[in-house]
Amino acid sequence: MTLVDDISFAGTRRRTSSGPTGPAVGPEPLLRLEGVSVGTDRVDLVMDVDLSLAPGETLCLVGESGCGKSLTCLAAMGLLSAPVRCTSGRVHFAGQEISALTETQLQALRGRDISMIFQDATAALNPVRRVGDQVAEVLVLHEGLTCHAARARAAALFDMVGIPDPRARLRAYPHELSGGMNQRVMIAMALACRPKLIVADEATTALDVTTQAQILDLLRQLQVETGAAMIFVTHDLGVVAEIADRVAVMYSGRIVEVATADALFEAPRHPYTRGLMACRLHVATPSAGRLAAIEGVVPPPSARPAGCAFAPRCPKAEAVCANRPALLGVGAAQAVACHSIGPAR
Amino acid sequence: MSPGFLTLKLLRGLLTLFLAVTFVFVILRLAGDPLRLMLPDDTPPDVIDHYRQLYGLDRPLPEQYLRYLQGLMQGDFGYSFRDRQPALDTVLSRIPATLLLGLTSFVVSTLIGLVAGIVAALRRGSLVDQAVISFSIFGHSMPSFFLGILMILLFAMTWRILPSAGMGSAAHLVMPAITLGVGGAGAIARFTRSSMLEVLNQPYMKTARAKGVPVATRVLRDAVPNAAIPVVTVLGLRMGGLISGTVVVETVFAWPGIGQLLVTAVGQRDLAVVQTIVILVALTMVVANFAVDVAYRWLDPRIAGAGKEAT
Ligand SMILES: Nc1ncnc2c1ncn2[C@@H]1O[C@H](COP(=O)(O)OP(=O)(O)OP(=O)(O)O)[C@@H](O)[C@H]1O
Ligand code: SF4
Ligand SMILES: [Mg+2]
Numbered sequence: 001m002t003l004v005d006d007i008s009f010a011g012t013r014r015r016t017s018s019g020p021t022g023p024a025v026g027p028e029p030l031l032r033l034e035g036v037s038v039g040t041d042r043v044d045l046v047m048d049v050d051l052s053l054a055p056g057e058t059l060c061l062v063g064e065s066g067c068g069k070s071l072t073c074l075a076a077m078g079l080l081s082a083p084v085r086c087t088s089g090r091v092h093f094a095g096q097e098i099s100a101l102t103e104t105q106l107q108a109l110r111g112r113d114i115s116m117i118f119q120d121a122t123a124a125l126n127p128v129r130r131v132g133d134q135v136a137e138v139l140v141l142h143e144g145l146t147c148h149a150a151r152a153r154a155a156a157l158f159d160m161v162g163i164p165d166p167r168a169r170l171r172a173y174p175h176e177l178s179g180g181m182n183q184r185v186m187i188a189m190a191l192a193c194r195p196k197l198i199v200a201d202e203a204t205t206a207l208d209v210t211t212q213a214q215i216l217d218l219l220r221q222l223q224v225e226t227g228a229a230m231i232f233v234t235h236d237l238g239v240v241a242e243i244a245d246r247v248a249v250m251y252s253g254r255i256v257e258v259a260t261a262d263a264l265f266e267a268p269r270h271p272y273t274r275g276l277m278a279c280r281l282h283v284a285t286p287s288a289g290r291l292a293a294i295e296g297v298v299p300p301p302s303a304r305p306a307g308c309a310f311a312p313r314c315p316k317a318e319a320v321c322a323n324r325p326a327l328l329g330v331g332a333a334q335a336v337a338c339h340s341i342g343p344a345r
Numbered sequence: 346m347s348p349g350f351l352t353l354k355l356l357r358g359l360l361t362l363f364l365a366v367t368f369v370f371v372i373l374r375l376a377g378d379p380l381r382l383m384l385p386d387d388t389p390p391d392v393i394d395h396y397r398q399l400y401g402l403d404r405p406l407p408e409q410y411l412r413y414l415q416g417l418m419q420g421d422f423g424y425s426f427r428d429r430q431p432a433l434d435t436v437l438s439r440i441p442a443t444l445l446l447g448l449t450s451f452v453v454s455t456l457i458g459l460v461a462g463i464v465a466a467l468r469r470g471s472l473v474d475q476a477v478i479s480f481s482i483f484g485h486s487m488p489s490f491f492l493g494i495l496m497i498l499l500f501a502m503t504w505r506i507l508p509s510a511g512m513g514s515a516a517h518l519v520m521p522a523i524t525l526g527v528g529g530a531g532a533i534a535r536f537t538r539s540s541m542l543e544v545l546n547q548p549y550m551k552t553a554r555a556k557g558v559p560v561a562t563r564v565l566r567d568a569v570p571n572a573a574i575p576v577v578t579v580l581g582l583r584m585g586g587l588i589s590g591t592v593v594v595e596t597v598f599a600w601p602g603i604g605q606l607l608v609t610a611v612g613q614r615d616l617a618v619v620q621t622i623v624i625l626v627a628l629t630m631v632v633a634n635f636a637v638d639v640a641y642r643w644l645d646p647r648i649a650g651a652g653k654e655a656t
Contacts (some may be wrong), residue, residue, distance in 0.1 A: 045448060048363035048473075052385075077555065079551070079554060079555055081551075101559075104556075104559075107558075107559055108557065108559045109557065110554070110555055110556060111555065111556035111557035111558075113559060115554040115555065115556070116552075118548060118551070118552065120548065123547070123548040123549065124548045124551070124552045125549055126549040126550055126552075126553070126567050126571070127549070127571065127645075127646075128570050128571055128574075128644065128645060128646060128647075129567070137556065137558065138556050138557075140560060141556070141557060142557060173646040173647070175646070175647045186552075189556070217589075341490065
């Protein structure tokens with residue numbers, strides 16, 4: 001992406017690629033989304049997302065329900081399914097352009113270099129197959145192990161993710177395990193081939209607080225051990241504070257603010273982000289889709305306001321907000337899409 | 346599969362069978378004097394009395410019932426006075442023909458129905474899908490006697506490429522098997538399709554894709570075993586109707602099986618034979634039900650393993 005000066009704020013705020021939307025100058029990013037839009041033939045669901053992720057980095061995607069977090073993740077993995085598709089933009093992963101690969105080429109990447117952990121692990125596991133077989137399958141598929149060897153490795157993985165009595169658990173069916181255990185199975189499956197990137201879509205939301213903390217610790221520890229990068233989708237800013245290197249805040253299909261975790265928690269700029277932070281202090285229901293501190297609800301994708309989509313709920317909305325604000329850098333560590341963030345800051 | 350479960354199901358099957366047998370007894374007594382039904386109207390009274398004593402019909406009903414049950418236990422299903430041999434022999438001699446027709450049709454229509462349903466679900470909205478839907482509506486709404494006669498008109502009389510009646514060669518089997526199987530294939534296709542559509546939308550199918558599993562493997566290893574669970578019910582119904590379902594088709598194509606025998610036996614008031622066939626039909630249904638239960642357990646670990654939650 002070229003450096004394009006924004007006319008109104010020339011000199012103070014600039015579009016950058018090596019700024020907050022991506023890691024600062026350093027290694028080639030592992031994953032890069034360039035102007036990715038997702039939608040059906042009728043509506044745009046995610047628009048113009050730029051993101052990048054360095055090896056080993058943890059990026060949190062936050063935002064209310066329906067703002068496009070899951071679709072962004074799926075787009076990054078090339079996992080969208082009809083009628084939803086990637087309408088524009090490109091995705092690069094480890095030097096390849098994923099968005100140009102065929103389904104067969106993608107199959108070789110999925111589960112091996114990129115793997116995904118879903119919200120409801122019990123539903124995400126096949127109810128009629130033994131969990132051990134479901135984990136071993138990945139190893140047979142991507143590493144060419146025999147079933148026997150794959151099962152032995154699956155047992156080792158179960159042990160690694162803290163499943164007690166792994167040999168016996170291999171033979172269990174998902175309905176025989178608790179939600180937390182199933183999430184551990186999913187994690188074992190996701191880590192089986194030591195992926196470069198883990199996409200965890202609300203991996204802890206369905207779990208009780210204690211289990212949630214255990215799973216988070218586990219993910220972080222395994223991430224350190226394997227050096228995998230992670231995209232972690234969550235509603236819970238507490239979780240974000242705990243694990244994120246960088247945070248992208250989404251609202252109604254767009255990234256409205258992206259910053260290093262430190263910068264974001266120190267100085268949230270976008271009125272929506274501020275609203276989220278306020279909720280965090282006042283409301284103890286992190287998984288609830290609705291935010292009490294921000295009046296109103298997210299507009300459905302089909303009825304989005306033309307300018308800033310947050311305008312109807314925004315305390316700082318002005319006439320200029322009828323034009324869509326661009327995502328512009330504020331300092332080196334932060335970028336915000338809001339007209340109220342002027343050159344003065 | 347626990348032995349307790351098997352025993353329970355077997356006991357229930359036996360109970361069903363016992364009720365069916367009792368039902369047959371009651372119906373036959375309610376229908377009037379069996380001798381009047383069996384013997385010509387102008388039979389002299391002393392002959393009737395002779396038979397009444399011979400068959401034990403002069404005894405009180407409870408005793409008749411016990412004798413009847415006792416006979417069944419010993420394999421005595423009554424005497425076919427048209428064939429002048431035990432009714433069981435008459436019925437058994439027809440079983441191979443019915444099984445040949447019924448099983449051929451069952452196997453072929455099941456395979457066609459499953460494949461058509463799976464393909465239709467995978468290609469939802471396509472021409473193939475619409476063809477499968479049309480076929481299953483056709484199979485559902487076309488009365489089999491009409492389809493049979495239509496086929497006889499076309500293939501046996503107009504084009505003369507298939508024999509219209511009887512049994513003997515593989516060619517004889519074609520039209521009856523198709524006539525018998527079309528409805529079932531349609532029903533199985535419809536069930537398989539909707540069951541597959543539901544399964545394909547489940548989160549675990551997305552997981553399989555995210556794991557990099559090739560599409561063919563996803564369908565066969567992840568989708569089909571789940572989709573098969575509700576389809577088993579339809580297959581069980583079809584299996585239960587294996588014998589009773591052939592009546593019309595065997596009559597249209599003069600196929601010498603049980604269905605045809607039933608029609609003749611009813612016409613000739615050969616009560617022992619009718620009774621034996623009814624019991625046989627009940628037995629088939631009980632066996633089919635049992636098979637469905639076993640298949641459920643085998644396909645769905647959630648039923649089998651209920652109650653041993655582990656963490
Ligand atoms: N197949 C689809 N067809 C039409 N719209 C869709 C489809 N899938 C998702 N959407 C819409 O796209 C928007 C974004 O969905 P997405 O699942 O990415 O939200 P999310 O941020 O992950 O929300 P949540 O927190 O509830 O998981 C939602 O408004 C949703 O209704
Ligand atoms: S652009 Fe305007 S409406 Fe949108 S968040 Fe900023 S101030 Fe609020
Ligand atoms: Mg989501």
